[in-house]
Amino acid sequence: MLQKVEYPVLAEAAKVTNIENLEIPNELPSDWENNETFLNVAYKLLNCINVVEGELECPETGRKFIIRDSIPNMLANEDEVES
Incomplete structure (x- = not known):
């Protein structure tokens, strides 16, 4: 790793x-x-x-993912998904 x-x-x-x-x-x-x-x-x-509150940042896109109660929200926004 x-x-x-x-x-x-x-x-x-x-x-x-x-x-x-x-x-x-x-x-x-x-x-x-x-x-x-x-x-x-x-x-x-x-x-x-254990990260309780904070954010993760994608090194390639710079997009930030919020962490709340130790759970990162890594869902893509509608405008980020190709149809």
Whole structure:
């Protein structure tokens, strides 16, 4: 999963929100597959964070999806759907 994540973006978001005071490296370590300390941090970042209120932004279109009560609204608007 880490190979598909834009790691610098994940690290910056975690630092800005000060999630659990984790020690988060700026870049993906070269030995990440065998680095147990880093893998524990990555697991917490990817699997143990619950966004209650906020938004997701699509990196390709810039469209924002609102998150309320931990549920993202990812339905397309009528004008975004091809007939």
